[in-house]
Amino acid sequence: MRVAGIGFRENAPVSSLQEALEAAGGNVQALATAKVKAAAPQIVTLSERMTLPLVAVSPAELAAQQTITQSDRVMAQFGTGSVAEAAALAAAGPGAQLLGPRVSSKDGMATAAIAEGISQ
Template sequence: MIVAGFGFRQSATADSLADALARSGGAADALATPADLAEAPAFRALARRLRLPCRPVEPAALTAQATSTQSPASRASRGTGSVAEAAALAAAGPGARLLSPRVISADGRATCALAEGASG
């Protein structure tokens, strides 16, 4: 299973998220983001558009992940180097591996990373 993990600003649109997903490689079986962002209109709209399930990720699961990229802003606000990478890895399950490190949407409002794991 491939999970697309997202980090995004409140000003992000579904198109921002879709652009980040396309830049990361574009193929996913599920979408993941921090639990407090899982009901954001842009995230829900993308999930409906793609007909993919959403996996909210709790803060402790985010901070438990080792990320390949490091954003000082993500580290300060969420305790992880990359919200997108951490969300993808956590939602993909134990032993997941990163397929694509975080990429940033053209408008700079969203990031996406892909992880593969056995979690279904």
């Protein structure tokens, strides 16, 4: 299963989330983000538009993931180097691997990373 992890700023427009997802490669079966962000209107709208389930990842699950990207600001706030990468890995399940580092929207308001889990 391929999962796109999405990180975004509070005032990011839906278009920024969509742009980051497309830049990461799209073609996923689910979206994931930090639990604290999962009720934000822009991620809910994106999930509904794409008819994809949205996985809310707990702080402990985010912190348990090994990410490629290491942002000090994100580490201080979320306990991980990249919300997008960690959310994708956690939601894709044990043994999941990132297809690459997170990518950003052109305006820097959103990031996306895709992880692929082991099919069961």
